Amino acid sequence: MFQTFDSHASPDQGPGRLAALRARLAEEGLAGFLVPRADVHQGEYVTARDERLQWLTGFTGSAGFCVVLPDLAGVFIDGRYRTQVKGQVDLGHFTPVPWPEVKAGDWIRANLASGVVGFDPWLHTADEIERIEAALQGSGVSLRAVENQVDAIWEGQPGPVVGRVFVHPLEFAGESAGDKRARLAAGLRELGQDHAVITLPDSICWLLNIRGSDVPKNPVVQGFAILGADGGVRLFVDAAKLDETVRAHLGDVTVEAPEGFEAALRGLQGKVRVDKGTAPLAVSLAVGTCVWGDDPCRLPKARKNAAELSGMREAHLRDGAAMVEFLAWLDSPARGKTEIDVVVALEGFRRASNAFHDISFDTICGAGPHGAIMHYRVTEESNRTIGEDTLLLVDSGAQYLDGTTDITRTVAIGDPGDEARTCYTRVLQGMIGISRLRWPRGLSGRDLDPVARYPLWVHGQDFDHGTGHGVGAFLSVHEGPQRLSRVSEVPFEPGMILSNEPGYYREGAFGIRLENLIVVEEAAKLGDGRDQLSFETLTFVPLDRRLIRGDLLGPGERDWLNLYHARVLELIGPRVSAGARDWLVGACAPI
Template identity: 75%
Template structure:
């Protein structure tokens, strides 16, 4: 199994670890210390060594941070984790704080009258620290960068990851690494910049056409890179990660260097040097400034080109989704044959992974499968463990959010299914969520619009009923890279214009704590829309995911004629594309599941 059902949350360990951190804070002369989820590479997903927030608090979510004061400890979590955090931390010692509604600076200023706030400059971006300074300086509080205090009290901290890298072939990447490096170097020269520092693992892997095994479920290599204006790259990572075939692939213009050479190399650069203040650790810009190297703030040069998938990457993603869709359809047909109450959440997760493995093409799952039966479905990023494992009972909903990593693409799909008769209210809520998914799927929009402009389309049917969901409508997705990829997303916070080739999730939801959860998710890719009207440039979405939606949960009378036509057309396409890829008995189930409403 790629997925483990062990419980990583240790709320009972939180109080003694919190006490130990406060002792080392006192010795370091700081009155507060910030513990982020991030690592030095600022990726969303981190290796075991960097799970400092989880180790300290017990909270296992993929986003958040803690602020520890002498007499208070806040765990800052967004809307996805407000149910989960209450079960994972000791609430007598840690206080959940709704974020981003409550900002760290404001909370610290409210709870700390004076003193020094410590942080590790390798774990925070320049943007994050600037936002804190803007609030703490006027309040008379001092920010101080120092060594990591959690590492100082973590006696059995895991070693740094050392997964072996491997080559991502050009026919799947669509462009050679040399071509990518030459094009980005040309951009540096035109901007008058001598080099760019790259810290995001997925950017480095995309640029060099390699993949790695340093972070669970994400095929990335951890390291730092410096791209020079002549196309040369210095790659700073453990040399044990780079086998001979990878070194041969990298060629003479990519110089492998040990990690400890990164800071000296920064000091020796000739500026101006581009650094991304939103993704690079603050320590990078501090080293450059101390060495007198001219620094220019600018975007990671890989992020937008990586987000704009080329034809080969899109074709690979299409094929990966058809393969994965056949596995998920086979799973759903199997699930419908099981007697209610005979399965647990772990049984469901194990079976689904087995169907994906049966493709003989699965590299890994793309994240731990979220399988929530009944009230567990309301925990947005619920991860079943042996302690929480629940039976899939009759007359309730089952939410399954899962994905696969294949060498030609990354998948992410959510379906909510009826087990027996869940009742009218869940059906009504399901249909509203479905209307939101359809609205995004059918959208045509002018060139230049960002995700925030489309996000309301997914919520309108819920809003008119006084309902909503506390997460973004969609995140970017990499091509055999991170299942969560920036900078594109569909969210009220996103100002990045959507462009052709960008792949996103389309996943509205609705969650009723203690009762049920609903989420529906397809992946979509931005494409140029055929000309209409006065010929203005417009975009639309191509759907990549082909798995039926549960018709038993659709209140047909709530759908408009256009919504009903979209759903019938989608199901017809599912049957056409997936039917030939599944066994005859599964095809019979699929035919019934894709019948017109």
């Protein structure tokens, strides 16, 4: 159940640790050092051992980095964290920098006249370092790969996690590991490539039909793999994670110690495929003939097969029932409950399912002004009692053995006022706009993202995060390469699952976000019979009618909403208790 988050750092600890790091850099002849929020797998969620950015600065967000210079330490954060960072770092010693608007290379060039900035080549991709070096060309500043300078001063740094690995059954995977290996190996041969290096844990898990417990909330195995053009796989993972059942499942996969990975790279013959955007720079430096190419698992993994989609649909119905039980509980009444009460109760409703594995991320539960902190995580210190006439934002999800869920609902506590209802309705219009879309095959997230923002844009409003991210099938809740975002150029394909989550945030007042998961599907032929795609909605949980201004909805929007609520009642009603069903009938009444 609920546990207070151990940040390993607080604003008052940051200055001392920053001073120690600068002393270390001076000893090494370095003018600066890059401290990313990343591990060797470039994962969004990392173990305690890899929380270097958090340890140094106190910032707990899931994305960002710090550039430490002799007189300045910039903490680069995107739009999701610009409110949060101000309360987590010592602003007298650390300077928040808006990213990606401000690029690391440009910032370093503007704030350092000359010197060498060090970086750990296992924590940065070749793509990332190449961009920074390009920005520094012609300046007196250069980059140098060095040992990790934070690790050198971090006393009591946690050790590596040795989590249990388990088999992901074929009934949920839909394709055997042997068939996946053969299919991807054929792709390598067609391109004249001899090996592919796989560094993403979710890719390894998908390829081998295994799951793990190395990273909180994400059932992945931390390790590396080398796929050969003959279909052979060398898996570099701590052998203590594997029991006899898993070893039997892996069959002819060669299991080797992670410490031998770099030497194995140096010994590879022929053309070696490396993903420039996800693999550590150290990988490409170690191989002989490096050929840049996407991780061969990412697109096949993103295109869910029939079994995976079936599992995801069932997981969402199960999760929808838990959410309805929770929302009915919350309504009776919410006053006097705290954010922690809400988090604990929601996990309890999900845990009641015998298919529950874990939550898919730390629940975001923000009452009133906390809702404006996009990735707010309640602690014992920040815990807020839910008051009258306010908004409550709850963003949560679960890992079930057959699927992964992610849902956000913003609900009214009392009467939050007309302005809140107006903003909520505009956000809802954006979500409905995405849900109803049909588009020509070949378009990407960049093309569709504006549809979610238009109802806000026409009133001078917006939200500072992407409209949606990819989602795995009993894997990472954030999965690439597909995204609903103005920076994504990956074409949508049938089977890809994404979140649809527009929002609106007013710092110090309230936050609104609505989120359903959707899957790309072939659209039924209309008109000229053009080749088009559309979205199927996976999430079935009512939207708060008390916050919807029906007079702002167009006929098509109203029809979509009423049909959606009718489907929620039809699909979820038989799965909940009598009391929750009574609540659901009212919650799904037509607008």
